Amino acid sequence: MAELIIHIITPVAIFIFIACFTLFAVYAERKIAGFVQDRLGPMETGKYGLTQTIADILKLLQKEFITPSKADSILFAAAPIVIFVAVFIGFSVVPWAPDFVPAHLHTGIFFLMAVVSIDAIGILMAGWGSNNKYSLLGAIRAIAQMVSYEIPVGLSLIAAVMITQTLNLNDIAYLQGVKSPEQIYFMGFWNVTDIGGIFAWHVFQAPHLLVVYIIFFIASLAECNRAPFDIPEAESELIGGFHTEYGGIRFAFLFLAEYAMMFLVAILGTVIFLGAWNTPLPNIGVLRFADWTTGLGWGLFWTVSKSLFIVGIQMWIRWTLPRFRADQLMTLCWKILIPLSFLCLAISGLWRIMVMI
Amino acid sequence: MEIFIFYLFSFLAITASLLAVSIKNTARALFLLFVVLFSMAGLYLFALADFIAITQILVYVGGVLILLLFAFMLSNKELLEDLQDTSKHFISLPNWQAVLLALAFLSVLIVSFTMWSRAVPDWIDEAQSKGNIILPTDNNIKALGFKFMTQYILPFEVISVFLMMTLIGAAHLSRKESTP
Numbered sequence: 001m002a003e004l005i006i007h008i009i010t011p012v013a014i015f016i017f018i019a020c021f022t023l024f025a026v027y028a029e030r031k032i033a034g035f036v037q038d039r040l041g042p043m044e045t046g047k048y049g050l051t052q053t054i055a056d057i058l059k060l061l062q063k064e065f066i067t068p069s070k071a072d073s074i075l076f077a078a079a080p081i082v083i084f085v086a087v088f089i090g091f092s093v094v095p096w097a098p099d100f101v102p103a104h105l106h107t108g109i110f111f112l113m114a115v116v117s118i119d120a121i122g123i124l125m126a127g128w129g130s131n132n133k134y135s136l137l138g139a140i141r142a143i144a145q146m147v148s149y150e151i152p153v154g155l156s157l158i159a160a161v162m163i164t165q166t167l168n169l170n171d172i173a174y175l176q177g178v179k180s181p182e183q184i185y186f187m188g189f190w191n192v193t194d195i196g197g198i199f200a201w202h203v204f205q206a207p208h209l210l211v212v213y214i215i216f217f218i219a220s221l222a223e224c225n226r227a228p229f230d231i232p233e234a235e236s237e238l239i240g241g242f243h244t245e246y247g248g249i250r251f252a253f254l255f256l257a258e259y260a261m262m263f264l265v266a267i268l269g270t271v272i273f274l275g276a277w278n279t280p281l282p283n284i285g286v287l288r289f290a291d292w293t294t295g296l297g298w299g300l301f302w303t304v305s306k307s308l309f310i311v312g313i314q315m316w317i318r319w320t321l322p323r324f325r326a327d328q329l330m331t332l333c334w335k336i337l338i339p340l341s342f343l344c345l346a347i348s349g350l351w352r353i354m355v356m357i
Numbered sequence: 358m359e360i361f362i363f364y365l366f367s368f369l370a371i372t373a374s375l376l377a378v379s380i381k382n383t384a385r386a387l388f389l390l391f392v393v394l395f396s397m398a399g400l401y402l403f404a405l406a407d408f409i410a411i412t413q414i415l416v417y418v419g420g421v422l423i424l425l426l427f428a429f430m431l432s433n434k435e436l437l438e439d440l441q442d443t444s445k446h447f448i449s450l451p452n453w454q455a456v457l458l459a460l461a462f463l464s465v466l467i468v469s470f471t472m473w474s475r476a477v478p479d480w481i482d483e484a485q486s487k488g489n490i491i492l493p494t495d496n497n498i499k500a501l502g503f504k505f506m507t508q509y510i511l512p513f514e515v516i517s518v519f520l521m522m523t524l525i526g527a528a529h530l531s532r533k534e535s536t537p
Contacts, residue, residue: 074385075384078388105407106496107407107411107498110498113415114412114414114415114418117419117420121423121426136430140427147423167498
């Protein structure tokens with residue numbers, strides 16, 4: 001019985017976290033946009049506009065359900081649920097602190113990639129169900145982009161997994177700090193198993209993993225349809241993409257899914273490349289910073305703060321770089337990112353055979 | 358709890374597949390196929406085949422089904438109307454292949470049902486007494502990798518060559534004809 005209660009509490013807690021994250025991420029996004037464009041951002045509602053997004057969500061919740069009369073009502077209603085649930089299940093295998101993980105799966109990353117690909121079905125459902133040309137075209141654009149960019153994401157994850165030799169996200173997290181069961185080498189030559197800190201992170205364990213992380217970051221930006229890859233839903237130039245016909249709480253769910261996806265790719269990149277819940281502070285002689293700042297509470301703090309930092313970079317990029325055209329987007333994916341990630345894959349194999357053993 | 362989830366998945370798989378073949382709306386039928394594949398993946402989990410379950414979702418739901426939907430959405434509308442126009446007769450001439458297939462499958466089911474017995478086969482008893490069993494918490498994926506790279510390396514490589522052939526074929530088909 002106690003186990004069942006845990007099984008219920010965990011998803012509810014994650015859902016509440018995602019909801020709160022979305023509220024404040026939207027606020028942060030608008031404030032960052034204001035900062036980048038040299039204006040103030042939301043200022044009217046509450047002190048510094050702090051309650052602006054809460055007011056927005058209350059407005060969205062009150063709106064009536066509008067289903068276009070020619071729409072496929074079942075698909076139209078099911079699509080936001082499928083999209084959100086697909087992203088939400090992804091959180092089930094991500095570790096937040098040492099052994100503090102909702103589901104201890106041996107196939108962690110693989111499961112996550114599979115589940116997140118269901119997202120695409122939901123988008124097609126929304127596009128087709130709306131019975132609107134612009135929605136359908138938007139959905140097809142979004143799927144073409146997501147399916148293409150799933151390849152560099154997958155390849156960069158494989159390149160990292162070849163180094164870690166495990167798909168279990170919890171084990172991957174352990175391999176990057178002072179609690180590591182194996183010896184860790186900084187760039188393959190300096191044993192940092194006792195020192196830990198930032199030197200033990202996967203991005204610094206092999207020189208090419210830094211490139212792999214950059215590939216992963218770019219491709220994951222495209223995967224969650226963020227600028228500069230937001231052609232699927234460019235509101236100002238094209239019609240709003242697959243969610244043109246949505247309003248009220250259904251739109252709120254699509255929005256929630258988008259921000260949840262942002263956080264999911266940020267936390268995934270953190271867990272696999274940026275040391276997961278491990279501290280960035282190394283042990284220096286008698287000052288055991290790494291030992292002092294590793295644990296349940298610290299782990300949560302490091303995971304969340306690193307992920308939020310990555311989300312912050314995503315927002316910064318969104319308001320700094322202009323959009324890619326659709327053909328430039330495909331060129332970047334198929335002609336630059338995929339060959340590069342194949343190269344990194346080969347280097348990973350060689351590195352594992354020749355350097356790590 | 359497990360029993361309940363098992364029957365939920367089986368119920369979903371059976372009803373969704375029945376609906377998928379009987380529904381008039383082809384788009385909805387394709388989305389029902391998604392439900393079928395997903396609940397089949399759930400059923401694989403009960404056979405402790407987590408790798409196959411995830412691969413099913415990744416390949417069929419994330420790849421094949423999206424391809425099917427794209428083909429459906431980009432194809433000619435008159436062709437689709439022809440497909441959606443199901444004839445009223447129960448057994449009509451165009452369906453004789455399906456009837457044949459269904460009869461063959463039914464005979465397989467009947468034969469296997471008559472041969473089925475409740476007794477546990479000897480080899481299962483033998484494996485259990487030797488402790489040669491898989492637990493839900495075991496790391497199956499590692500064993501799978503070892504098997505692929507040692508015992509089943511020939512089929513594995515043959516499949517990879519086959520996939521390579523299809524990839525080259527797809528690239529060749531989609532290339533523009535070079536005018537000499």
